[in-house]
Amino acid sequence: MYKQDNRLAVRGTYIHAPKLGEIEVVESALIVVGAAGAVEQILLPDDPSFEANCRAAKDAGHYVQLRENQYLLPGLVDLHVHAPQWPQAGRALRVPLEQWLQQYTFPLEARYSDIEFAQCVYQSLVNTLLANGTTTALYFASIHLESSLLLAQICLESGQRALVGKVSMDNPEQCPDYYREQSTSAGLATTEAFICGVKSLPNNQLSMVRPVVTPRFIPSCTDEMLLGLGQIANQHDCHVQTHCSESEWEHQYVLDRFGKSDTECLADMGLANGKSVFAHANFVSDEDMTIIHEAAVGIAHCPMSNIYFANSVFPTRKALNTGINVGLGTDIAGGPSPSLLFNCQMATSMSRILESGVDPTLRDSVRGVADSRLTFQEAFWMATAGGGAALGENIGVFKPGYCFDAIVVDFNVEHSNIANWPELENADEQLEKIIYNANRQNIVRVWVNGQTVVDRASSR
Amino acid sequence: MYKQDNRLAVRGTYIHAPKLGEIEVVESALIVVGAAGAVEQILLPDDPSFEANCRAAKDAGHYVQLRENQYLLPGLVDLHVHAPQWPQAGRALRVPLEQWLQQYTFPLEARYSDIEFAQCVYQSLVNTLLANGTTTALYFASIHLESSLLLAQICLESGQRALVGKVSMDNPEQCPDYYREQSTSAGLATTEAFICGVKSLPNNQLSMVRPVVTPRFIPSCTDEMLLGLGQIANQHDCHVQTHCSESEWEHQYVLDRFGKSDTECLADMGLANGKSVFAHANFVSDEDMTIIHEAAVGIAHCPMSNIYFANSVFPTRKALNTGINVGLGTDIAGGPSPSLLFNCQMATSMSRILESGVDPTLRDSVRGVADSRLTFQEAFWMATAGGGAALGENIGVFKPGYCFDAIVVDFNVEHSNIANWPELENADEQLEKIIYNANRQNIVRVWVNGQTVVDRASSR
Numbered sequence: 001m002y003k004q005d006n007r008l009a010v011r012g013t014y015i016h017a018p019k020l021g022e023i024e025v026v027e028s029a030l031i032v033v034g035a036a037g038a039v040e041q042i043l044l045p046d047d048p049s050f051e052a053n054c055r056a057a058k059d060a061g062h063y064v065q066l067r068e069n070q071y072l073l074p075g076l077v078d079l080h081v082h083a084p085q086w087p088q089a090g091r092a093l094r095v096p097l098e099q100w101l102q103q104y105t106f107p108l109e110a111r112y113s114d115i116e117f118a119q120c121v122y123q124s125l126v127n128t129l130l131a132n133g134t135t136t137a138l139y140f141a142s143i144h145l146e147s148s149l150l151l152a153q154i155c156l157e158s159g160q161r162a163l164v165g166k167v168s169m170d171n172p173e174q175c176p177d178y179y180r181e182q183s184t185s186a187g188l189a190t191t192e193a194f195i196c197g198v199k200s201l202p203n204n205q206l207s208m209v210r211p212v213v214t215p216r217f218i219p220s221c222t223d224e225m226l227l228g229l230g231q232i233a234n235q236h237d238c239h240v241q242t243h244c245s246e247s248e249w250e251h252q253y254v255l256d257r258f259g260k261s262d263t264e265c266l267a268d269m270g271l272a273n274g275k276s277v278f279a280h281a282n283f284v285s286d287e288d289m290t291i292i293h294e295a296a297v298g299i300a301h302c303p304m305s306n307i308y309f310a311n312s313v314f315p316t317r318k319a320l321n322t323g324i325n326v327g328l329g330t331d332i333a334g335g336p337s338p339s340l341l342f343n344c345q346m347a348t349s350m351s352r353i354l355e356s357g358v359d360p361t362l363r364d365s366v367r368g369v370a371d372s373r374l375t376f377q378e379a380f381w382m383a384t385a386g387g388g389a390a391l392g393e394n395i396g397v398f399k400p401g402y403c404f405d406a407i408v409v410d411f412n413v414e415h416s417n418i419a420n421w422p423e424l425e426n427a428d429e430q431l432e433k434i435i436y437n438a439n440r441q442n443i444v445r446v447w448v449n450g451q452t453v454v455d456r457a458s459s460r
Numbered sequence: 461m462y463k464q465d466n467r468l469a470v471r472g473t474y475i476h477a478p479k480l481g482e483i484e485v486v487e488s489a490l491i492v493v494g495a496a497g498a499v500e501q502i503l504l505p506d507d508p509s510f511e512a513n514c515r516a517a518k519d520a521g522h523y524v525q526l527r528e529n530q531y532l533l534p535g536l537v538d539l540h541v542h543a544p545q546w547p548q549a550g551r552a553l554r555v556p557l558e559q560w561l562q563q564y565t566f567p568l569e570a571r572y573s574d575i576e577f578a579q580c581v582y583q584s585l586v587n588t589l590l591a592n593g594t595t596t597a598l599y600f601a602s603i604h605l606e607s608s609l610l611l612a613q614i615c616l617e618s619g620q621r622a623l624v625g626k627v628s629m630d631n632p633e634q635c636p637d638y639y640r641e642q643s644t645s646a647g648l649a650t651t652e653a654f655i656c657g658v659k660s661l662p663n664n665q666l667s668m669v670r671p672v673v674t675p676r677f678i679p680s681c682t683d684e685m686l687l688g689l690g691q692i693a694n695q696h697d698c699h700v701q702t703h704c705s706e707s708e709w710e711h712q713y714v715l716d717r718f719g720k721s722d723t724e725c726l727a728d729m730g731l732a733n734g735k736s737v738f739a740h741a742n743f744v745s746d747e748d749m750t751i752i753h754e755a756a757v758g759i760a761h762c763p764m765s766n767i768y769f770a771n772s773v774f775p776t777r778k779a780l781n782t783g784i785n786v787g788l789g790t791d792i793a794g795g796p797s798p799s800l801l802f803n804c805q806m807a808t809s810m811s812r813i814l815e816s817g818v819d820p821t822l823r824d825s826v827r828g829v830a831d832s833r834l835t836f837q838e839a840f841w842m843a844t845a846g847g848g849a850a851l852g853e854n855i856g857v858f859k860p861g862y863c864f865d866a867i868v869v870d871f872n873v874e875h876s877n878i879a880n881w882p883e884l885e886n887a888d889e890q891l892e893k894i895i896y897n898a899n900r901q902n903i904v905r906v907w908v909n910g911q912t913v914v915d916r917a918s919s920r
Contacts, residue, residue: 087881090896091889093808094835108884128877248824282820307809311816311824336805336896338877345796348553349767353810354818356771359829360742364708364771369819375554415875415901417588417798421547424568429551436550436796439899441875 006037006450008404009057012066015431016074017381018397020320025427026398030054031072033404036206037449041400064445069412069420071430074396075135075161075405075448076340077387079300080241080279080329082140083151083164084109084118086125090336097247097309097334102176105333109142109167110179118147119154125338126151126158130453132339133443135405136161136387136395138241138277138300138329140214143167143181145190145197152198152209159453161405163239163391165214166194168229174219181225188228195236208449210239215271217243218254218262230270239391240271241300244278247310251283263288272297277390279329281319282310289322298325298390301382303346305331313354316347316382317372327387328379340383345435347379376432408445408457409434415441466497466910468864469517472526475891476534476858477841480780485887486858490514491532493864496666497909501860524905529872529880531890534856535595535621535865535908536800537847539760540701540739540789542600543611543624544569544578546585550796557707557769557794562636565793569602569627570639578607579614585798586611586618590913592799593903595865596621596847596855598701598737598760598789600674603627603641605650605657612658612669619913621865623699623851625674626654628689634679641685648688655696668909670699675731677703678714678722690730699851700731701760704738706770711743723748732757737850739789741779742770749782758785758850761842763806765791773814776807776842777832787847788839800843805895807839836892868905868917869894875901 013027026044030053034040043050057063066072085105092104112118129137137155141148141164148166155162168191170181181187191213198204198211213233215221221229233240244262245251254262263284266272274296281299284292292299301314319326328343329335335343351374357367388396395403411420411430418437422430434442446454473487486504490513494500503510517523526532545565552564572578589597597615601608601624608626615622628651630641641647651673658664658671673693675681681689693700704722705711714722723744726732734756741759744752752759761774779786788803789795797803811834817827848856855863871880871890878897882890894902906914 086879087884089879090893091885093892093896124879128879131875132877304809307813307816310820311812312820312827313813313818315820338897349764350813350818352771353767353773353813356767358773358810358814358818360770360772360775361829367772369821415591415899417592417900419546419549419584419588424547425551432553433550436553437798439875439901440877441899441901 005035006033007035007060008033008062008064008450009053010064010066010072011054012070012072013427014072014398015427016398017377017385018399020381020386021375021378023377023380023428023431031398031404033450037403037451039398039400039402039404042398066408070408070410071434073407073409074384074398075407075446076133076383077136077327077391077396078129078134078330078340079138079277079298079327079387079390080302080331081129081137082332083122083125084112084142085333086121089333089338093308093336096249098249100309106176106179112142112144112147115147115150118150122151122154126154126160128338130158130160130446131443132341132440133407133446134340135446135448136393138163138212138391139165140241141166143169143179145194148194149197153201156201156204156209159448159451161395161448162209163212164198164209165212165241166191167214167216168225169216169220170225171220171222184222184224184228187225188232191229191232195232195238206449212239212241215242217246217250218265219250226269226271234270238275240273240276242266242271242278244281245283245288246280248283261285261288263291267291267295274392279331280306280310280314282306282312282314289319289324293322293324298327300329300390301326301347302329302331302335303343303350304337305334306350309334313350315354315369315372316351316374320378325386325389326382327390328383339440341435341438344379344383347382348374348376376435380431380435404447404450406447407443409438409442410444411442413441413444415439418442465495466493467495467520468493468522468524468910469513470524470526470532471514472530472532473887474532474858475887477837477845478857478859480841480846481835481838483837483840483888483891491858491864493910497863497911499858499860499862499864502858526868530868530870531894533867533869534844534858535867535906536593536843537596537787537851537856538589538594538790538800539598539737539758539787539847539850540762540791541589541597542792543582543585544572544602545793546581549793549798553768553796558709560769566636566639572602572604572607575607575610578610582611582614586614586620588798590618590620590906591903592900593867593906594800595867595906595908596853598623598672598851599625600701601626603629603639605654608654609657613661616661616664616669619908619911621855621908622669623672624658624669625672625701626651627674627676628685629676629680630685631680631682644682644684644688647685648692651689651692655692655698666909672699672701675702677706677710678725679710686729686731694730698735700733700736702726702731702738704741705743705748706740708743708771721745721748723751727751727755734852739791740766740770740774742766742772742774749779749784753782753784758787760789760850761786761807762789762791762795763803763810764797765794766810769794773810775814775829775832776811776834780838785846785849786842787850788843799900801895801898804839804843807842808834808836836895840891840895864907864910866907867903869898869902870904871902873901873904878902
């Protein structure tokens with residue numbers, strides 16, 4: 001997918017969330033993208049250079065004009081995807097986390113020593129995520145060096161911005177014999193080899209794909225592994241991802257083993273910094289939230305997965321109020337859906353049910369947690385700008401200097417489920433309708449870094 | 461759409477839920493449909509007459525063979541749809557029920573005095589529901605006779621099995637001047653005119669569309685209206701639908717006005733019987749549940765709508781254990797999505813969150829309601845056979861004598877979000893994947909009463 005010149009000019013109405021809770025709708029704008037794929041300028045029709053820029057882009061053959069009923073949105077940022085679990089997306093949701101791992105997930109992940117199987121699954125997943133508008137994904141791969149590198153390569157070739165982690169897990173008490181690093185030192189060495197391998201992939205000059213240090217979660221790792229990974233992350237200035245206080249079982253396991261919380265442990269091990277993303281964090285304490293905020297760690301909130309495997313709702317409102325950068329994750333396959341727009345809807349819905357509670361035999365004043373609700377505008381911020389902020393990348397907003405990662409949502413495609421009555425609503429409400437009813441077929445075009453990676457517009 | 465001969469034979473693998481909690485998968489079956497649209501027989505390949513029946517159907521030109529990766533499922537039964545609210549599906553979900561009605565919903569519904577507007581909205585909705593696999597829908601229309609009859613006619617012409625109610629609401633204390641029956645007696649007379657009008661629609665010989673007595677909910681109606689509607693339902697042997705104990709506000713309103721619950725009131729008014737469907741019922745007591753069960757009233761559970769407007773989760777497990785016929789409703793536009801498969805997923809998800817609770821600061825032993833979970837198999841029963849049982853119609857199961865209302869789900873369509881690894885899973889798990897990730901584009905064919913009403917297979 002790599003090309004040297006990503007220049008582009010897109011004219012149409014865009015909607016984004018430059019600040020938490022604020023939606024900005026800009027009609028008939030012209031977004032001018034430079035050769036390196038970043039936004040150079042955003043012009044309005046009354047700008048004296050507007051028409052000249054349109055003409056220049058037309059003459060150069062890189063002008064795109066959106067149609068009526070089409071909106072330009074920032075590309076979606078998925079902060080938590082287990083790539084090898086894609087074949088089981090949407091099944092086996094009935095068992096608790098620890099059983100789900102041992103009975104379903106570890107046996108499946110162990111198959112990725114088979115590079116052909118990996119090729120088939122990973123290409124299917126990356127295509128699916130791109131088609132659903134996910135322009136950036138933070139992936140857990142498996143423990144295998146070769147197939148994890150293959151995932152990075154597939155992302156690069158498919159044009160998806162990606163952060164990919166080879167999973168580290170070496171604790172014989174928690175990991176089965178058939179799916180565990182050969183030794184702690186071998187595991188650490190493989191992680192370093194993975195980091196170097198991703199950085200030296202052909203055509204990765206722009207670092208479109210980055211390596212991520214990825215201890216699965218504390219129970220899977222020995223102390224030595226965690227400390228070693230912290231050092232590697234520091235030496236290579238790498239992103240870090242792991243699960244943090246996801247379920248009551250897992251949270252209690254760490255308290256029992258270390259006498260402190262996941263967050264405190266991860267901070268001690270050098271795994272909590274501005275390039276870290278913790279998935280879930282449902283059971284963190286107020287003190288943990290302060291640590292997370294002060295260390296500038298991002299949180300991947302996975303609302304669907306929480307229903308099945310965290311058995312509670314992450315107090316997102318509280319985390320946002322603390323100032324933490326919270327983004328959204330599909331958590332395939334703990335979460336069943338590859339759609340981040342769907343998870344955006346569910347983040348809103350789950351925050352409402354956290355606020356109102358669930359048990360109708362209790363009075364409303366006691367059954368929920370007051371002041372927990374998120375607006376759809378805030379959920380959309382998390383799915384775009386919030387995810388970008390959690391990763392420390394210039395993505396998720398239309399702004400000069402930010403990468404042009406974007407999707408076109410079309411209300412008028414043949415199989416749309418969006419009830420389209422534009423004369424009855426404003427653009428904010430149209431965004432609400434996108435979040436609630438847009439399907440994959442409504443996303444007709446996707447750009448990453450100025451490059452077209454999905455284009456259905458021409459096939460209609 | 462009406463034709464005299466609906467004969468058909470469909471060969472392929474079907475999945476249905478003949479009993480609550482049990483999924484039956486029958487491979488390579490031949491379902492033979494008679495001229496009136498009902499299943500005549502279901503043959504397996506080892507039946508001596510299997511091949512002869514295939515040949516006869518081929519010769520007659522009404523043989524359909526499913527492809528690999530296609531499953532035949534019963535058509536979906538949506539027990540609660542507000543047709544006039546379709547334009548606001550997916551917006552205005554932030555306000556409480558009473559405000560949502562007065563500020564958004566009543567002004568929108570009042571527009572259906574405009575028959576052209578009604579034509580446009582109703583045709584769009586019926587097409588959308590059919591495309592999502594909803595073969596039977598129980599509709600609230602508006603208070604207007606003409607446009608409510610138009611909805612019935614559109615269903616008939618589009619080939620959807622439908623039960624349609626002109627809404628009754630005459631209480632000046634709760635209904636705005638601009639959207640209320642002219643008087644109680646005028647409202648009752650209009651309801652009778654509506655019933656006769658639906659029954660005498662041209663081409664409605666098979667009663668594919670039926671009239672439904674539809675008091676909006678108790679707050680909207682005077683005592684005289686409720687009593688009068690009970691009498692009308694009895695005289696005309698009509699179905700009845702209304703909202704029952706949906707929100708705490710509404711439930712308390714009825715307690716204050718009558719000193720008893722919605723369920724007790726509705727029973728007193730002659731509105732609770734084997735042809736009645738109560739929507740929501742979140743706040744019913746154990747005694748109410750017993751009344752509902754003994755009167756053979758069905759319940760329309762609307763999991764998405766409950767999040768926003770009931771602020772609690774309907775205790776579905778308890779209702780099913782009581783023996784009540786519970787089906788599912790989209791509750792457009794209290795629920796944002798026209799997809800019943802999505803609501804099937806959400807019924808499962810919401811039952812899990814009712815069981816586990818939401819607040820992670822409480823211990824898991826106290827934050828939820830034990831034994832509340834539904835399996836996806838049970839949710840699928842509700843979406844099909846349960847909905848049929850609630851209506852007292854022979855639909856929702858493949859069985860001789862039952863109407864052939866069916867959908868074909870195809871895993872291999874171009875824009876599918878289903879991760880398809882059939883070699884890794886059984887048919888039950890494939891159904892789970894359908895419930896979690898099938899979009900409208902996966903539904904490639906829909907039959908109602910043996911007639912094709914959606915056919916995308918040929919356009920691929």
